[in-house]
Amino acid sequence: MIMQVEHHDLHHEFPEYLDVIHALKAASEPFGTLYDEYQHLTSEVERLEEEDLPVDDFAIETMKKHRVRLKDQMYRMLVAHKNGD
Template sequence: MGIIALSGHAWGGPGPATGAMIMQVEHHDLHHEFPEYLDYIHSLKTASEQFGHMYDEYHQLTREVERLEEEDLPVDDFTIENMKKQRVWLKDQMYRMLVAHKKGV
């Protein structure tokens, strides 16, 4: 069976032992989100303490959201949505910093 993408998730075929559908979570690390900024990401991580903290927090949130979704752990939708909103906010802030860094601002 093929994979069907639904709202950021991909659903594969039945699981090997249970026959249940297996959810494959799309990964959101910055290197995949902004491949054109790889050098700038590395540069800002070392040059800007603020960017470094935001980078770490973004990846910590990403790992936690992916873990909750992959393991289908009991957590209310409000909690996951707030984590995702925080992750988007961090990504937006870091993107602005990357663009400014690229322009030499």
């Protein structure tokens, strides 16, 4: 049975910030690094969930918590950039 996996890429998470995401990816190395790490982690979590691979729940939960921390950092950067800070 294939599990329905919810996608968490930034474009789905923050559709109202699409232009800002693209601008920051191009202009901010720290944002770009966080973005790349977030995308890689998201892809890995989704792959593990889709393929229902034998990974302990603690490992996946740890990955998801790290992903949330990355998303929070990027969200603060997006808001600051959009507000001109």
